[in-house]
Amino acid sequence: MADKSPIFQRRTAGVLLHPTSLPCSETCWKKNSKKAFGTLGKDAYYFIDLIARAGLTIWQMLPTGPTQADMSPYQSISAHAGNPDLISLDVLLEKGWITAENVQLVGETSLPYARQQCAISFYQYLETSAGASTRQQFENFCSQQHYWLDDFALFSALRVEFNGSPWNTWPVELRKRNKNALTNIRVKLKAIIDTVVFEQFSFFTQWQALKSYANQQGISLFGDMPIFVGHDSADVWAEQHYFQLDEHGNPLTVAGVPPDYFSETGQHWGNPHYAWDVMAADGFQWWLSRLRTQLQLFDLIRIDHFRGFEAYWEIPGNSHDARLGKWVKAPGEAFLKACFAAYPGLPLVAENLGVITDEVEALRNQFELPGMLVLQFAFDGNTNNPHLPHNHIRSDVIYTGTHDNDTTVGWYESLPDENRQQVKQYCFNSADEMPWLLIEAALASVGRMAIIPMQDFLELDGGHRMNMPGTTDKNWVWTFSWDQVEPTLAERIRQLLAAYNRLR
Template sequence: MADKSPLFQRRTAGVLLHPTSLPCSESCWGKNSKNAFGTLGKDAYYFIDLIAQAGLTIWQMLPTGPTQADMSPYQSISAHAGNPNLISLDWLLEKGWINAEDVQLVGEQSLGDAHQQCALSFFKYLESDKGTETRELFQTFCSQQHYWLDDFALFCALRSEFKGASWVSWPKELRAHDQAALKKSREQLKVKIDFVLFEQFAFFTQWQALKKYANQKGIYLFGDMPIFVGHDSADVWAQQHYFQLDEEGNPLTVAGVPPDYFSETGQHWGNPHYAWDAMQADGFQWWLARLRTQLQLFDLIRIDHFRGFEAYWEIPGNSHDARLGKWVKAPGEAFLKACFDAYPGLPLVAENLGVITDEVEALRNQFELPGMLVLQFAFDGNTNNPHLPHNHTRSDVIYTGTHDNDTTVGWYDTLSDANRQQLKQYCFNSTDDVPWLLIEAALASVGRMAIIPMQDFLELDGGHRMNMPGTTDKNWVWTFSWDQVEPTLADRIRQLLRAYHRVEQH
């Protein structure tokens, strides 16, 4: 079904880069800000120009929801909302939505404080004669997104009121979602709620403008939808009956994976597991709403940890040892049927890495979902390894590495001499250096879509990796700079894409 998408009807190539990893040239950040990450501002548009010039047609990224303090995109406080840290303040100034005199430079104050100032300036603008059209757009946005936005805005306001404390520690009537208590809170916390509404309106408006620009350039946005949501999130708080929780709201079971390639002791993610019976009883409405939002943002969606729809690793809620978990069956077939019935032609890609069984692959193939293959996993001496190019199929999406892998240069540095020799021999004893040896192997693959991490295009070493699974230090903070982009990079990429028929010939 998904591989019948127009994006899989021809050979294409793309780049993997999270928007936070873009350079930040925002004037509002201040020249000396040490916390400057990429935004949806001008650097995002420059990046689209660069990849369009190179002939790439896919921009893949990580989940774009608001994060916790550790910045992990996979522990968001909302399955729907956008990350307000991606908002471009320069864009707001250029649109006239805020007044420059109302906002101090970020770096001299926190980003949150700067957004507070922006919100005050924005609502002042809405009340002016110049703000009439924007006011109507704002009201329409709030109305169209109410199915998630109302709960999310209140959740954030309450979270702020209780100094960031988890919702399980809130007063009982709020923890239990008592309607009278919620109504009172909406009245008392209107200013904080309006602040959240402003941030989400700014994010979604900027996103749609960027997406339109990308699509006009022939670039499609490839998003990432984590299978699980964070426990301390608006979704779990507002719809507790969909999750395996005790009477106090604490998880009875949590998600993770057993020991695998990435971790000898497994991974303990801590996300609460779904109450699949409750979800199936109403036709998976929670998931259909989630997909509705994702389809507004992306042209193609990767389902993270797809294998969890066939069976998931269930760890006791009171344990921090992932090895104590067990596999539990999930209603994957019924779930996917409901998704494709609601959204025919749903453009999904299955993340099928890790401990994958025949049952998982049968479910993926039943719905014709493209899977993922990673060349860094290929060269272990086993000629039957599915990641080796001669075992690829047209419906596979081919990667040199992912955000969880080392950069290809970093990976190569750790290879044994025997594995290095296998790589060179497999690639016809090419004299090309890594990472271009692996990049070319990915582009030469029969797989219709090939995705290359930006770090590999920039030939960066392991000090530039995005994430190291099983660790919490220095993840999710990598950014590149424009001076790392060689003037000849776009032409070099385009020449390879022409050679392997991944760019339209003119």
């Protein structure tokens, strides 16, 4: 099954970094005091060059869909679309798709207005002789992606029309997708729809160029697919029958997890649960379409919260207390059989962290899906802890920490003295400092794939973590700068990869 994919057949190493965490040297932000996030522009290519020099062959990232106000990649408004904030306007300018005046607008006016002006320039460019080949590419893109693009573009335009209000508060004919109402509103909102389609074409074009560049350097892109989708999303609005909703579009039940390592009161995510019986009835076509898009973007895919395919935590839709939920069985075996029948050798990694039962592991092992192990979870005094290196197996993917963890330096600094001593003793009383001690332990593991967060390679403390589960403040905004990258970093990584047979 999954670990039969060639990508899992040799020892590899990679880095975890979301593209928004890249430095940003976009022209449009130079005169703007607002903090800028990474894009698919030149800094992304510089990053690929850096990790290629280091000998790393995997670039793992978080979900790349458009986010809502909290910027969480795990609450996207689309399971297919790309985040327009990642688009490099400098690249569009170089291609002649937009003008310098459009780029300047980004630093001087509202972003929606600037993007609409960019779209106008783009469609004008398509009508020129220079834009003829791009026009053909654009038409091909719209045709190939229509299975999600049409609904997403209209959904995005309606969100603008109704000032960002959730779709289940829209007028009933739009909420229930009356055919005539949708036809009429498409005409009215054509300018906004055209802007959204332009953004998605720009994103996918830039993504494919970046992916091609990475693949040419021997680097695979490792994506992240949340098991659930946001309630206020194009996916739920467009295909409401696949979700547990009442007649008004409100969730009957929502997702989350019970109390665990990350939260004493559990987590209330708010995503509507799937109507699994409806999905199973048509062979899980909704999921197969979703995988189709992800496989265009990534070389391998992590399924977030894999345990939800065996059983999911069902919280009443009218409750905000995760502790009131219950476990409900899911059709994981039938679902995965359908996935692998449609996409043989599907390169999946199962996120199997948290409260994992024997039944969940049996499902994962039935389909030979690599799981995840995190060294920061290893040192609790239990020698049978599966996260300890002596308990690793070859199919495991080994992490020092994930986007939900503290940085390794921050984690180590927060440990009690006795736990620090345990870490040192386990690592042969090495004199190496953190985070390199844990990085080397990950690379030395028998697990075929080892992934290190960029913060650890940069030796950053807990002030640089990406996310703190259960909180909504200051998450998802971390970026690094090039002056944090030591000139010797790539060579240091490369030497370690050579020592542990992880060089390509």
